[in-house]
Amino acid sequence: MQRFCDLHCHILYGVDDGAQTIEESRALIDTAYATGTRTICFTPHYNPLRELESAGAEETFRTLSEEMKEKYPDLTLCLGAEILYHQRIADSIRRGACRTMNGTRFVLVEFLPEDDGRYIVQSLESISAGGYTPILAHADRYKSIVKRPKLAISLAEKEIPIQLNARSLLGRNGKRVRRFCHRLLKEGAAAVIASDAHDPNQLDARLDETYRIVADKYGAEYANAIFWHMPRVLLGLERD
Ligand SMILES: [Fe+2]
Numbered sequence: 001m002q003r004f005c006d007l008h009c010h011i012l013y014g015v016d017d018g019a020q021t022i023e024e025s026r027a028l029i030d031t032a033y034a035t036g037t038r039t040i041c042f043t044p045h046y047n048p049l050r051e052l053e054s055a056g057a058e059e060t061f062r063t064l065s066e067e068m069k070e071k072y073p074d075l076t077l078c079l080g081a082e083i084l085y086h087q088r089i090a091d092s093i094r095r096g097a098c099r100t101m102n103g104t105r106f107v108l109v110e111f112l113p114e115d116d117g118r119y120i121v122q123s124l125e126s127i128s129a130g131g132y133t134p135i136l137a138h139a140d141r142y143k144s145i146v147k148r149p150k151l152a153i154s155l156a157e158k159e160i161p162i163q164l165n166a167r168s169l170l171g172r173n174g175k176r177v178r179r180f181c182h183r184l185l186k187e188g189a190a191a192v193i194a195s196d197a198h199d200p201n202q203l204d205a206r207l208d209e210t211y212r213i214v215a216d217k218y219g220a221e222y223a224n225a226i227f228w229h230m231p232r233v234l235l236g237l238e239r240d
Pocket of ligand 1: 008010137
């Protein structure tokens, strides 16, 4: 059976706008596991203006991990964060307000959907200059980047990993966004496809359907790289 690593999701309960209760976390993990996911990194939102909302994630993570170790011994769980871009990301990490991906030097960074593409590129470069390597969360969500796929491709060329949301490739965010995802895949510019799952009622946590689309069109080797190997490298679980 094909295994998947979900690098970006809001499955950890009670810390952001994703799962609210432990029951919702369990439902999302059950769906993920039943459809082939074997590594999950929980990435609660971190917004510097609403810092307290993401507090307590470590404790909740320990509780859920203990329970899942019993239920699914071959499921690896990690903790990261989805950080809303701000100029002091390195400071926020150093003082423990937010965290990198599973303790690595990689940070998952998001912007506002209407942010300018050039601003996004320059901001990501500034994080690299500060000693961390950004991963651009859901490149398919920024209108200016979707309009200009070359901006995303230029980031990939600078070895800034690009993450796409699985549901965009399924066409749930419209044809234009789906075309954008295919363009990046065709160019080999997407590093990771993840669920960004929030909602236990929407089968949000599964990656198997999207994997099949990618494997059929671009080959199993690339599909394995972006659904398993690359995200695990970014979490420090495998070597490049
Ligand atoms: Fe997210």
